Amino acid sequence: xxxxxxxxxxxxxxxxxxxxxxxxxxxxxxxxxxxxxxxxxxxxxxxxxxxxxxxxxxxxxxxxxxxxxxxxxxxxxxxxxxxxxxxxxxxxxxxxxxxxxxxxxxxxxxxxxxxxxxxxxxxxxxxxxxxxxxxxxxxxxxxxxxxxxxxxxxxxxxxxxxxxxxxxxxxxxxxxxxxxxxxxxxxxxxxxxxxxxxxxxxxxxxxxxxxxxxxxxxxxx
Amino acid sequence: xxxxxxxxxxxxxxxxxxxxxxxxxxxxxxxxxxxxxxxxxxxxxxxxxxxxxxxxxxxxxxxxxxxxxxxxxxxxxxxxxxxxxxxxxxxxxxxxxxxxxxxxxxxxxxxxxxxxxxxxxxxxxxxxxxxxxxxxxxxxxxxxxxxxxxxxxxxxxxxxxxxxxxxxxxxxxxxxxxxxxxxxxxxxxxxxxxxxxxxxxxxxxxxxxxxxxxxxxxxxxx
Numbered sequence: 001x002x003x004x005x006x007x008x009x010x011x012x013x014x015x016x017x018x019x020x021x022x023x024x025x026x027x028x029x030x031x032x033x034x035x036x037x038x039x040x041x042x043x044x045x046x047x048x049x050x051x052x053x054x055x056x057x058x059x060x061x062x063x064x065x066x067x068x069x070x071x072x073x074x075x076x077x078x079x080x081x082x083x084x085x086x087x088x089x090x091x092x093x094x095x096x097x098x099x100x101x102x103x104x105x106x107x108x109x110x111x112x113x114x115x116x117x118x119x120x121x122x123x124x125x126x127x128x129x130x131x132x133x134x135x136x137x138x139x140x141x142x143x144x145x146x147x148x149x150x151x152x153x154x155x156x157x158x159x160x161x162x163x164x165x166x167x168x169x170x171x172x173x174x175x176x177x178x179x180x181x182x183x184x185x186x187x188x189x190x191x192x193x194x195x196x197x198x199x200x201x202x203x204x205x206x207x208x209x210x211x212x213x214x215x216x217x218x219x220x221x
Numbered sequence: 222x223x224x225x226x227x228x229x230x231x232x233x234x235x236x237x238x239x240x241x242x243x244x245x246x247x248x249x250x251x252x253x254x255x256x257x258x259x260x261x262x263x264x265x266x267x268x269x270x271x272x273x274x275x276x277x278x279x280x281x282x283x284x285x286x287x288x289x290x291x292x293x294x295x296x297x298x299x300x301x302x303x304x305x306x307x308x309x310x311x312x313x314x315x316x317x318x319x320x321x322x323x324x325x326x327x328x329x330x331x332x333x334x335x336x337x338x339x340x341x342x343x344x345x346x347x348x349x350x351x352x353x354x355x356x357x358x359x360x361x362x363x364x365x366x367x368x369x370x371x372x373x374x375x376x377x378x379x380x381x382x383x384x385x386x387x388x389x390x391x392x393x394x395x396x397x398x399x400x401x402x403x404x405x406x407x408x409x410x411x412x413x414x415x416x417x418x419x420x421x422x423x424x425x426x427x428x429x430x431x432x433x434x435x436x437x438x439x440x441x442x443x
Binding site for chain 2: 065104105
């Protein structure tokens with residue numbers, strides 16, 4: 001059985017999302033580099049895999065997928081072998097619903113607040129040699145604080161170890177790639193004001209799968 | 222079994238996403254209308270349901286859910302899992318792909334156009350034509366991909382309707398009421414797909430609560 005392929009290295013946060021899932025379910029995979037700076041993702045070969053010309057794409061036999069969260073769910077559904085690996089909880093409607101809620105919250109509340117900080121403080125300095133735009137970063141920090149207020153209240157009121165309940169799930173995993181990058185900046189200290197969020201993050205990063213992937217995520221010039 | 226409750230204003234495209242799924246699923250539900258201009262979504266009783274202060278919110282017994290796509294998945298999983306492609310890895314993945322495409326590629330673009338072209342004039346905000354133009358340019362790169370996809374199958378994830386198509390309904394409804402709707406005419410399969418969606422009883426029922434001007438013109442601002 002040929003290993004599955006991920007097109008785009010872990011340097012791309014959305015590719016790291018997919019690889020984290022592959023590691024969680026213990027599936028062998030091959031990483032195929034896509035040369036972003038050379039615009040390889042807009043070339044015909046890549047467009048045949050993802051007509052929107054984005055990274056990552058994914059191949060498993062004759063199945064070709066794009067959109068990292070869709071790929072991730074496919075991997076988790078197909079390869080989860082035990083209750084330990086069941087990060088989607090689709091057999092339990094209430095649990096699956098909470099996984100979906102916090103997955104959507106990451107995409108539509110958390111990430112939009114965090115993304116400008118990610119670009120200004122991590123990507124642009126590494127790729128373009130720029131210094132962060134203070135106004136953009138400060139505006140995002142204010143938004144992120146409001147979001148973290150909600151996370152802190154949620155984790156402290158439910159007393160749950162993870163976002164969807166006492167089980168590690170796809171919802172927690174989805175927070176990994178971009179939060180990891182923010183934690184490499186001076187803004188990591190923001191999380192110190194949110195003790196339950198900080199404890200949750202430390203729990204999440206203790207996972208061997210995420211430690212392994214994070215070693216390959218540094219964005220360089 | 223008490224019917225599910227959906228909190229929000231029915232003109233909202235996010236609310237529409239949930240309502241059209243409820244209708245397709247044939248689920249029993251009741252809308253609890255809220256007032257946006259009255260700030261109902263910021264009141265403590267709503268923040269207790271959704272700490273992000275947004276709509277729609279679904280209540281099903283003890284379960285309270287927010288984020289329209291999470292709600293949609295819960296409803297369809299419970300009442301019509303085939304609309305999620307459940308049970309088939311390839312189908313469910315394809316549904317997920319096109320739900321994500323709408324979420325991350327199309328919706329941001331349609332939302333900007335609808336905000337500036339329909340809503341801003343009613344709330345005394347200027348229309349930022351540069352923002353609209355940027356969104357239109359992006360839209361013109363997305364529509365060919367949709368056209369290619371819908372040339373191969375009748376709906377986004379296959380020949381039958383799925384959550385992927387339903388998730389597109391709300392924002393498409395309002396985009397197609399703007400002066401830019403004609404852009405879609407150059408993409409016959411996209412047009413046919415949209416026209417077919419409009420004939421569905423579920424869509425007709427939900428669209429009845431969604432006047433093209435969000436209700437501002439008739440004085441029924443949300």
